[in-house]
Amino acid sequence: MDKGAHGRKDRLIKEKLHNVYREGDKSPGPVVCKECGVLHTDGRWSWEKAPEEAGETICPACRRIADRYPAGYIELSGSFFDERRDEVLNLVRNVEEREKAERPLERIMMVEAGQNYTLVTTTGIHVARRIGEALGRAYKGDLSYQYADGEKRIRVYWQR
DSSP, X not given: OOOTTTTOOSOOOOOOOOOTTSOOSOOSXXXXXXXXXXXXXTXXXXXXXXXTTOEEEOOHHHHHHHHXXXXXXEEEESHHHHHTHHHHHHHHHHHHHHHHHHOTTOXXXXXXXXXXXXXEEESSHHHHHHHHHXXXXXXXXXXXXEEOTTSXXXXXXXXX
């Protein structure tokens, strides 16, 4: 008996979304990133000094950077941006510094000039969103956010 495409009795298995950049299990003890020095202890990443007995790892942010796999994309464009590029990028870096101090995995990966825009990529969605918010507060302009479905990714567009 042929059931055809509409009468299938087997079920598709839904695969759980796996984020390789998220630490799912807690380490038995403190570990320190051998790339940037961030410490993971008690389920949290911080810039605290690592104890001597800490193991070594590579943190999710450093893995993203090495893999060139951003979580945040910020596209900056417009004549105002072109005229004040250094000033605007200074604000972007200041926001990243404040965010990174509290959330060590939230960092800028790269700043790259395109043909009619500049692209800033980040290791996390929170720093990308906060950069967009800061640009909107400081310089106004057109600001929009686009979250990718089913993924922890964000695209921020700012133009003025």
